[in-house]
Amino acid sequence: MxxxxxxxxxxxxxxxxxxxxxxxxxxxxxxxxxxxxxxxFMEGLPIFSKVSVYDFLFGRYWYPTDDPPDFGIFPLIVASLAVTVMSAVISIPLGVMTALYLAESASARLREWVKPIVELLAALPSVVIGFFGMVVVAPFLQEIFDIPTGLNLFNASLMLAFMSVPTICSISEDAIYSVPIELKEASLALGATHWETIARVILPASLSGISTAIILGMSRAIGETMVVLMIAGGAAQLPSSIFDPVRPMPASIAAEMAEAPFRSDHYYALFATGIVLFAFTLLFNLVSEYISNKYRQVGAATL
Incomplete structure (x- = not known):
């Protein structure tokens, strides 16, 4: 004992x-x-003693080294949102459709080959993807569309979509594959076709995981630095078309931080830009958590 x-x-x-x-x-x-x-916040907030929050967020000109300087990051915000939304338009259908194919249509042997390859794409260094966009995609776009430069919003969106697809596909495929087989069998037993079962049973039941995958993919796109730094064009201006050069917030921070004098207004403005970028990323994560919890709580009622 x-x-x-x-x-x-x-x-x-x-x-x-x-x-x-x-x-x-x-x-x-x-x-x-x-x-x-x-x-x-300690390094970013001091800039607001020189410029108002409104002028900083909605100012149309970003010339931090002029005399007097302009610290309007609205073109940077628009560029970040534009490349994120456009990459999402491309990557969401590709990622979700690929996930559906792997989970519902592909043979087990093919799935064992394809899924690791898709996940391996997520491990590609962003500088490699940016280099590919600069050397291969940019000249192709410039020649096909007869535009002044291939380093633009559309090119950056394509490469960000390429980076987001593995994240969206992998998480969505796991969510779809985890749907109880009983739901699928019940739908088929009631006379529904395979594709009707996918559309009306499997997708609604896995909506929580798919939504999370989409938000995480968009979060990666809006926070990506190297790709947009290399191929977005680097122009801090409001785009009038998808073929205009732009400068998203991460690219501006990465390109200018090394040349900004320590504790200067330019230095503080870049950290304040980081605060805005952090707020967007946090917002995406909160939305992801909300959607995930909402549909997880509803459960079978989503069917």
């Missing part, structure tokens, strides 16, 4: 130690993130 008690106490100590270890790791991650956010 005494030996059993000692064994039980030893297990409790081990479980407590393991629990404390994982708690410490989680707490360290939270503290690190909090410190990054605090630093971001």
């Amino acid at each position: 005494a030996k059993n008690r000692q064994t039980g106490k030893s297990r409790q100590r081990k479980e407590s130690a393991i629990r404390f270890f994982f708690f410490s790791v989680a707490l360290t991650s939270i503290i690190t993130l909090a410190l990054i956010v605090v630093f971001l």
Whole structure:
């Protein structure tokens, strides 16, 4: 009996130690993130002593090195949203349709080959994708559409869509594949065709996971730096067409931070731009969490 008690106490100590270890790791991650956010706000907020929040967010001119400088990031915000929306228009159908094919139509052997390849695409370095867009896609677009430059909004959107498809496809495929087989069998037993079952049963039942996949793909697109820095064109202007050069927020931060004097207005403005970018990314994540929880709570009622 005494030996059993000692064994039980030893297990409790081990479980407590393991629990404390994982708690410490989680707490360290939270503290690190909090410190990054605090630093971001400390370095970004001073710019608003020189320019109002409204002029900063909705100013149409970004000339931080002029005399006097202009710190309007509205063209940068529009560029970020434009490349994100356009890449989503391309990547969402491709990602979801590929996921549907892998989960519902592809043979098990083909699925074993295709899914790792799709997931491997997510591991491609962004600089490689940007280089491909610069060397291959840009001259092609310039020749086909007879435009002054192939480094533009459309090219950046194509490459961001290429980067987002693996994320959307992989998570959506897992969500579709996890739908209980009983739902599918019940639909087929009632006389529905395979595609009717997909449209009216499987997709609604997996909508939570698919929505999360889409939002995560868009979050990656709006926060991507290297690709848009290399192939978006680098022009801080409001685009009038999809073939205009643009400069999204991440590209502006990456391109100008090295040349901005430390603790100058330009330096503070770039950190304030980072705050805006952080707000957009946080908004996407909150929307993803809301949609995921909403449809998870509804459950079978979505059918």
